[in-house]
Amino acid sequence: EVQLVESGGGLIQPGGSLRLSCAASGFSVSTNYMSWVRQVPGQGLEWVSVIYSDGSPYYANSVKGRFTISRDNSKNTLFLQINSLRADDTAVYYCARTHVQMNTLDYLDLWGQGTLVTVSS
Amino acid sequence: DIQMTQSPSSLSASVGDRVTITCRASQSIPSTYLNWYQQKPGKAPNLLIYGASSLQVGVPSRFSGSGSGTDFTLTISSLQPEDLATYYCQQSHIARTFGQGTKVEIK
Numbered sequence: 624e625v626q627l628v629e630s631g632g633g634l635i636q637p638g639g640s641l642r643l644s645c646a647a648s649g650f651s652v653s654t655n656y657m658s659w660v661r662q663v664p665g666q667g668l669e670w671v672s673v674i675y676s677d678g679s680p681y682y683a684n685s686v687k688g689r690f691t692i693s694r695d696n697s698k699n700t701l702f703l704q705i706n707s708l709r710a711d712d713t714a715v716y717y718c719a720r721t722h723v724q725m726n727t728l729d730y731l732d733l734w735g736q737g738t739l740v741t742v743s744s
Numbered sequence: 745d746i747q748m749t750q751s752p753s754s755l756s757a758s759v760g761d762r763v764t765i766t767c768r769a770s771q772s773i774p775s776t777y778l779n780w781y782q783q784k785p786g787k788a789p790n791l792l793i794y795g796a797s798s799l800q801v802g803v804p805s806r807f808s809g810s811g812s813g814t815d816f817t818l819t820i821s822s823l824q825p826e827d828l829a830t831y832y833c834q835q836s837h838i839a840r841t842f843g844q845g846t847k848v849e850i851k
Contacts, residue, residue, distance in 0.1 A: 658840070660789075668781075668789065668832055670840040683839065684745065717788055729836035730779040730794040737788055 625649030625733065627718050632738030639708050639742075645701040645718030645735055653696040656721035658731060659703045661714040664739075669714075672703065673721060708742045715739050746770050746835050750843035758851045763820040765846045767833030772813045777837040780809055780818045783845075784829045792831075793818065825850055 631643040645657070659671040672682045672692040680692045691704040701718050720733040747770040757763050767778070775796035781789040791800045793809040796816055806821045820827055828850050833843040 660842075667845045668783075668834075668842040670834075670842060673840070681839070722794075727776045728795050729777055729840075730791060731781070731789070731834075732791050732794075732800070734788040734790065 627720065627733060627735035629716065629718055629735045629738040632716065632740045634741045634743060635708055636744050637708060637710060637742055640704070640706045641708060641740060643703040643705070643716055643718075643738055643740070645703075647699045647701065647720075650720070651696075652694050652699055652701050656723050656729075657692075657694065657701045658719045658721045659690075659692060659701075660717045660719055660731070660734075661712075662717070662737075663711075663714045671716070674701070705740070708740075710742050713740060713742045746773065746838050746841055748833055748835055748841050748843035750831075750833060750846050752846060753844065754847040754849065756849040756851050757823050759823055759825060761823045763823050763827075763848060765818040765831055765833075765848075767811075767816045767818070767843050769814045769816075769835055773835050773837040775812045775816070777835055778809075778811065778816050779834045779836065780807075781832045781834065781842075782827075782829045783832065789832065820848075823848075823850070 628646045658673040674692045693702045715737040717737045718735045719731040722732045723729050749768045751766050778796040780793040783789040797809045808819045830845045830847045
């Protein structure tokens with residue numbers, strides 16, 4: 624079955640760090656673009672980061688410098704390292720496969736169920 | 745950054761009604777980089793339309809998309825009870841940004 628399963632969320636104190644995981648099955652993360660999107664409870668979607676198939680990472684300006692996207696090809700898993708956590712990082716974090724055709728299409732065609740990160744003392 | 749603005753923010757319509765949601769970009773984007781997602785309550789988002797007008801596999805044909813430049817539209821030709829959801833547009837031309845969402849309720 625083609626799916627994404629996130630894990631690693633939880634309650635974390637401000638200033639702490641967290642690594643989110645996204646295990647893929649049915650396809651390879653190494654040959655796809657993979658993204659993270661977050662959603663504050665009750666609010667809209669915010670694109671966070673993408674890693675290209677060549678390993679190049681890109682970030683939203685709002686998280687640049689604190690977030691790091693990476694992947695482990697042997698485990699077929701995507702990661703998001705979040706440092707210096709703040710209250711406004713509280714959100715459900717989704718990973719998503721990003722379908723790309725160069726200079727034409729770019730869309731999120733497969734989403735995980737999300738993992739909730741709560742930043743609070 | 746390219747800002748995406750949806751209107752209305754919410755709407756209430758009856759089963760069978762035609763529903764239209766508008767998405768405006770702060771600058772012109774190629775239509776191939778405009779996508780629409782549906783998020784049902786408590787669920788992850790799901791791709792509806794990509795490239796402004798291409799229907800994702802498995803999505804009912806009552807959904808359609810159109811537009812170009814800065815103005816794009818999602819239309820539900822005949823609203824069904826299962827269409828209760830929030831709908832988001834997204835551009836992927838420069839970085840990636842979502843609209844604020846349009847919540848669709850059933851009267």
